[in-house]
Amino acid sequence: MTTNEIDGPLDEAFERLHACGPERLGRLSNHAPMVVESLAARGRADAVHRWLDLYRDRLEEFPGPVAPVTDADWREALGDVRRAADWVAFFTRALAERPWRDVLAAWWPRLLPGLYGAATHPVIRVGHAVRALRAEENAPRLAELAHALGYWAARHRPVSGVTALPGAATAAASLDAVPVVRTPSPGFPDRLAAVRSLPAWAADVTDPDTARARLTELVRAATHRYATHGHGEETMLVHAATAPNAVLRALDALPRALWAPSLHAAWTASAAVTAMYAPAQPVDCAPSGRPTAEEVLERALAHGDEHVIKLTDTALDVGDERALAAALRAVELSRPLA
Template sequence: MDTKGTGDDTTGILDEALERLHASGPERDDWLSNHAPMAVEALVRHGHAPRVHRWLDAYRDRLEDMPAPSVRVTADTWREALGDPARITDWTRFFEAETEERPWRDVLAEWWPRLLPGIAGGATHPVIRVGHAVRTLLAGEATAPRRAELAHALGYWAARHAPLPPLGTLAAAPTAAAALDAVPAAAVQDGGIRERLARLTAFPQWGSAAGPDEARDRLAELVTAATHRYAAHAHGSPVMLVHAATAPNAVLRTLPALPRELWVPSLGAAWAASAAVTAAYRPREPVPYETGPLHAGEVLERAAVHGDEHVIKFADTALDVGDAAALTAAVRAVELIDPLEG
């Protein structure tokens, strides 16, 4: 098995799965995210397409129908609908029309800078879903289900768009790892992520870049640092701290589809998202964690058998990083997060 990714899906299973999922909304129970499109993309990417439909059968109780539409979003009225979760279906229909009528890269380039300030909205799930959708489109043919998946992802992001509160700047950190270590915990660590993010006050200065190439390299550094950090800090919130790595990795995956002038601001937004999740769920103390020698294929297999969507997506990011510390972190997620039942 190619543990670095199989590229385009020639089985047709991914398109089948996406078509099956597009009758479902991006959330359930008014807030919890539908992770299925992201998880099945990761499974197919790493050679586990035969598992996909069985996995969806086990996940089906976590799916809800798309909400009823309200008022059509247009090029003239979109600002009043931005950040309104009641308009999820309106936004999805808007982006479905956009990606049918225009090249998907043009749609993405126009809307990425508009959506980027709200990257933490929806607990970062919308941008993560965009990253999976873009990776699929870059890997092969832009089929109708894959373009529709990008539309659903962008619609989710627009509906859940939520900027962070005004933040002060703490002392500069020399590396991404040092910057994450210096992120102060939210003043009160209780409640959901929206309540926790509202309490943030300041982040260390990190993430400036002189140009696009440096921005890409620093973003990769951030993904690596956040992935490594998970192993010793995941006990703070095993599910939520996954997003400190998967959110910036979604941005990194999207960069090749974006104009280069958007790469530097993308780094800044990714740092804000990763730091925000880190602050919201930071444990009091790290807990050292080690495991024996690991192989990438073994780690992805364990994640696929485990079945939890966060475990699958985090293992996918760990394989992108590719080193022993990242694989160790992925195994930590397998151990700490409850498996999918069904």
């Protein structure tokens, strides 16, 4: 199979999706760009349009503009979801004028404090867009990065006032130490506002290579944890792994000076999602047999749920048996797409 045969459906899908908005019903993220990139990256570009046809009823038209975002007034528009189209237009112009890595490097530290908005979906979409661009740079993929960055800017939501609790030596133990919060509201914003304390982990890391190693450790720990804790909330707990993995995927396209701040933001995001949705008790999870990575991917694709596919994509990055068990646990817990 040639590169064009693999990449063609992805770029066609991106072009198809850029007529659609980043959300539907004013609060639910459009997962299609992330899923089609995952499928193409895993060698299943042949399934991209078939999956997208199943998902199309969950897509809404691209929103209308309000007023242009400019270099002089962008701070006023930050975090205003009504300005999503304006932000996409802003990044489209920026990416037409400068290399995409330069744009990403300039905006990453501005957007990083607000990666908690829209349940971390914007940064996840950026991570997928960066992986696509690192594989091949073309117009549809640059447009996808503009849409992803625009969504992040429009849903920018910082977290502040969180007290640091004593952490543990490892990411896994620190996730276990996260205090669970319970709120009457099931909504992400209200739950996030209720997170007042989180364990400190890797807070003293400043070396870029150490930051990368710790971020890799975090992705592995959060993915493994889903197998035993995913029943707390089968959809939302996926993001405890996929959000830090999106950050990890972006590191090589960023200046090394941004790697440590990226680790710290990713830890807070993963820990906060854990606090909001973790169950009271874990369960044993020992899948029968030892399925291969290819078999797990096929099961996720047959299931079709967008979060299942994205967690499977992250589990394949981790690559070990416990990660594959987590992906199969998501298949077991989640409702199929169709």
